[in-house]
Amino acid sequence: MKNIITCLLALSVSLNAVETISKRASEIDPRAKEHPEIDFVFTDKKGKPQDMQNASVDLRVKAQGKLVIWLMGHNAALFERLNSYGLHAIQVHYANKWFGIIPAARRDDGRTLGDIRLEAATGEDHSDLVSIPQPDGMMERAFQFVKWLAKEHPEGKWKQFLSKDGKGLDWDKVIVSGASHGATTSARFAKHQKVDRVVCFCGPRDNYESWQSLPSATPGNRIFGFSHVLDGGWTGDHYCRSWEMMGLNDFGPIVNVDKSAPPYENTRRLITDADVKGDDKRAHGSVTPGGSAVKDKDGKFIHEAVWKYLFNHPVDQTGTPTAPDPDCVKDQKK
Known part of the structure; x- marks a missing residue:
């Protein structure tokens, strides 16, 4: 007893x-x-x-x-x-x-x-x-x-x-993070205020804006992004545009996490093409834990390692710089 x-x-x-x-x-x-x-x-x-x-x-x-x-x-x-x-x-x-x-x-x-x-x-x-x-x-x-x-x-x-x-x-101890418009506001805020890290899920967007290329209080190596390739923000080149304007290509290539393993070439730009049954709206929310996230046959989320990487990967460990993607449309007003 x-x-x-x-x-x-x-x-x-x-x-x-x-x-x-x-x-x-x-x-x-x-x-x-x-x-x-x-x-x-x-x-x-x-x-x-x-x-x-x-x-x-x-x-x-x-x-x-x-x-x-x-x-x-x-x-x-x-x-x-x-x-x-x-x-x-x-x-x-x-x-x-x-x-x-x-x-x-x-x-x-x-x-x-x-x-x-x-x-x-x-x-x-x-x-x-x-x-x-x-x-x-x-x-x-x-x-x-x-x-x-x-x-x-x-x-x-x-x-x-x-x-x-x-x-x-004490903003040096703060990580700002969000999804969709929350990701975009996180990135915009980090341009203005230095923070420890930024984690953007399905973002940033604002595809006609120029703030992404402003001088940044938060160094680019401290900014991480993760999105699904069927998300409208990806198919519309909103994410690749913002990532490049913020200079994230200086810290590694775009890496498909479903075809790679941690530390994902030490990059800051992560994507997934996990099966969301062709649903772009589910794709948008699939990159965060929750009902839209993709699970394996045992019912476990497949992106646990990605989420851990986004919030914990040492910011001084960066990937090989890559050239801007000529297929990513930067001027979306044309």
């Missing part, structure tokens, strides 16, 4: 070692505001909270001392893997529902999308089309969340991600 109790206690500790914490942004920071003009609200019509933020850490795993900020809806399967790598992870709610307000004449002018993305990320005035104050931008929402976590969940050791002066995050 004593052995059984001991085993049950050990199991309880093991299960509780993965700490998942959720808290509404509006409860963390009273300065947080709704922006109904872009359908950015705290509750939906049924009263369900829309500003929930999520954080998780696995206390059983040796911590790397790095924080992943995920710029999409919460992905529990992804967070489980991030935590298993020794990474802390948070998902923040910030004012990013601006797509529907952009006039058609401005949408494709080559600058508007990037400016709005940067304002949504920083809470600083970069665009004349939106007004996103600092408390509603990603940077401040992430800072306030981590500060709250440091106080309310000290066992998670979140304080290590605060800057020495306590006025923001």
